[in-house]
Amino acid sequence: MLPVLPALHELLAGGLRRGSVVVTGSWGLLGLALAAGASAAGAWCAVVGLPQIGVAAAAGAGLDPGRMLLIADPGPGWPQVVASLLDGCELVLLRPPDRPSAQLRRRLEATVRRFGGVLVVAGDWDGAQTRLFVAHQEWVGIGAGHGRLRARRAQVVADGRGAAARPRARWLWLPGPDGSVTIADDASASREPFWPEIRSTG
Amino acid sequence: MTSVSDAPCRVLVVWCPDWPDQDARAFEQVVTAVEGLCPRVEVLYPGACAVGARGPARYFGGEEALAARIADAVACHGFACRVGVADGMFAAQLAARAPRPGGVARVAVGGTGRAGRPEAPGAAVIVAPGEAPAFLAPHSVSSLGNQELADLLPRLGIRTLGDFAALSAAEAANRFGAQGALAHRLARGLDPRPLVPRPPSADLSVSTPFDPPVEQSEPVVFAAKALAERMHAGLAARGLACVRVQVQVICTDGQELTRLWRHDGLLSALAVAERVRWQLSGWQAVDSDADEGVQAGGITLLRLVPDQLVRNTGHQLGLWGDAVINDRVARAALRVQALLGHGSVVRPLLAGGRNPAEQVTLVPFGDAADPELPSGRPWPGRLPAPAPATVFPVPLPARVTDESGAAVTVSGRALVSAPPARLSAGLPAHGEPWLAITSWAGPWPVTERWWRPASTRRRAWFQLVAEDGSAWLATVQDGQWLIEASYD
Numbered sequence: 277m278l279p280v281l282p283a284l285h286e287l288l289a290g291g292l293r294r295g296s297v298v299v300t301g302s303w304g305l306l307g308l309a310l311a312a313g314a315s316a317a318g319a320w321c322a323v324v325g326l327p328q329i330g331v332a333a334a335a336g337a338g339l340d341p342g343r344m345l346l347i348a349d350p351g352p353g354w355p356q357v358v359a360s361l362l363d364g365c366e367l368v369l370l371r372p373p374d375r376p377s378a379q380l381r382r383r384l385e386a387t388v389r390r391f392g393g394v395l396v397v398a399g400d401w402d403g404a405q406t407r408l409f410v411a412h413q414e415w416v417g418i419g420a421g422h423g424r425l426r427a428r429r430a431q432v433v434a435d436g437r438g439a440a441a442r443p444r445a446r447w448l449w450l451p452g453p454d455g456s457v458t459i460a461d462d463a464s465a466s467r468e469p470f471w472p473e474i475r476s477t478g
Numbered sequence: 479m480t481s482v483s484d485a486p487c488r489v490l491v492v493w494c495p496d497w498p499d500q501d502a503r504a505f506e507q508v509v510t511a512v513e514g515l516c517p518r519v520e521v522l523y524p525g526a527c528a529v530g531a532r533g534p535a536r537y538f539g540g541e542e543a544l545a546a547r548i549a550d551a552v553a554c555h556g557f558a559c560r561v562g563v564a565d566g567m568f569a570a571q572l573a574a575r576a577p578r579p580g581g582v583a584r585v586a587v588g589g590t591g592r593a594g595r596p597e598a599p600g601a602a603v604i605v606a607p608g609e610a611p612a613f614l615a616p617h618s619v620s621s622l623g624n625q626e627l628a629d630l631l632p633r634l635g636i637r638t639l640g641d642f643a644a645l646s647a648a649e650a651a652n653r654f655g656a657q658g659a660l661a662h663r664l665a666r667g668l669d670p671r672p673l674v675p676r677p678p679s680a681d682l683s684v685s686t687p688f689d690p691p692v693e694q695s696e697p698v699v700f701a702a703k704a705l706a707e708r709m710h711a712g713l714a715a716r717g718l719a720c721v722r723v724q725v726q727v728i729c730t731d732g733q734e735l736t737r738l739w740r741h742d743g744l745l746s747a748l749a750v751a752e753r754v755r756w757q758l759s760g761w762q763a764v765d766s767d768a769d770e771g772v773q774a775g776g777i778t779l780l781r782l783v784p785d786q787l788v789r790n791t792g793h794q795l796g797l798w799g800d801a802v803i804n805d806r807v808a809r810a811a812l813r814v815q816a817l818l819g820h821g822s823v824v825r826p827l828l829a830g831g832r833n834p835a836e837q838v839t840l841v842p843f844g845d846a847a848d849p850e851l852p853s854g855r856p857w858p859g860r861l862p863a864p865a866p867a868t869v870f871p872v873p874l875p876a877r878v879t880d881e882s883g884a885a886v887t888v889s890g891r892a893l894v895s896a897p898p899a900r901l902s903a904g905l906p907a908h909g910e911p912w913l914a915i916t917s918w919a920g921p922w923p924v925t926e927r928w929w930r931p932a933s934t935r936r937r938a939w940f941q942l943v944a945e946d947g948s949a950w951l952a953t954v955q956d957g958q959w960l961i962e963a964s965y966d
Contacts, residue, residue: 334867345823345825353818453863453864455865
């Protein structure tokens, strides 16, 4: 098992199982949050096919930029690139440039199992062990012409195959006001902002 | 302490001003040009190389003639270079970098007025034998290349190398430690450390044959790393370290390709493999008719010869700072670089700056670099946390309208014409051409670098939240809306 952030502990039943493929719907902070726990614990993280990754947000979520490799454009030979990286990095975040064939998927899954890493895919990947997506989201701190984006309350749902088949859902701060990812208590679902509200007096 | 054997030998340095960092491939052409005239060229770093001047100068009839010939040869390849000749590597490097008033070298040295001579069009600076200390004396202590001393010495009133050299060697060593003792030797025009009197009797070179011959450079680079580890183990067993390493590659047609590499500080196994890769790709660039990644005829032997051996005085790794790159990660990154090219695998460095795209500097794996914009400064007006998770390398053009469908504009006094109501961005993931805006904030005007007309920039930031819950960072610049980042 690779460690994950405490906020994702329950959703992922303890951690990321080595040799597994995890899918997050579209690219976003959720993919970075998945990798953050392992990266903070010393794992190297390669990011393939995502030139638009926000490194500052990644650092805020807990990834160590000193242990990141970015391959913005892996080109048509991307499966070879991913296989090479799995040899050295325990985590590979991937957005496939094209839709992989079933045969290619099976070959890469075998590579993941052989090296004991975890492949986090942004996009579709049939046969992934775990799937995470944001079901509902709501930004707080911003109004009609005032305030600013402070934090996002998001309901993250995890489902998958086998033991993970029963969907689980949790409310998370994704991100919280300081960029970190923490559990948003259901009880605090009231709209009370957690900072003093400043109103115009003019 | 100074004896005859301690005196540095004559060194000629070729320096190309403003050479792009890490462009080792193009520099290969300069090295080849110099090598056509004198053997055993030592590459100091991409942009500078050195040769021992005594033998070639005798052959070409003097150091002036040699310098002029080298400058001509490099100019034939279309590169501008400067040449300096002096006692020792340090003085020769400074001579090469010395300013040339009017393109002709006239360097008045320490009152003697004879050390720097006017030179032919090649504009070489030649410091006469024995005049190195006088030539060095007026230079600032920052030219020693030691940041700590460059900070400390001026605060003690020691501003030039001459002042520093006036201290006794024992005092310099007492006050500034081993680094200070080395710097003091440099300031006095001596080589940084006494040379090892004679080469050790044992052959410390290591080699690996390739059978069948290898045509790709990638396996050679792999082998080079293991080979370098073997070489280092052999050196360590004798308490030695090498300052230079000679990389020899022998091809099937008997052609032998040799290059000397220097690394400031001591070479690591990875650093040696990196230089082998540069060397191979450099030859491929020169040998343009060969297919990419293929050596003519294939490589049959790789040999590493440690050169210029010194006593290993130990090398302490920093307790904090450098993230240690383990071998598996380095191997994986090197393999991908062999597939896609050197610049395709990058490591991010957090930098300063105001907008999210500026806050990251990307450095190719294996290179060392500093952030383009220094972090740790206040950067007033920078985007507050949380940072956006998606930062578009090229901002997406967008359209933002108010309720009536008219484009929203921002006046010169940072007043918004009407509340933004709808957003359209050319995003393939968002099928809806128009999204209703549920909440928004802004504009935050940012005027950057107004003191520099070429890069001045005036814009206003907005944060927009659309009906589907997505949040965007948008800017208005010259009336045009751009989506810079997404908070998803």
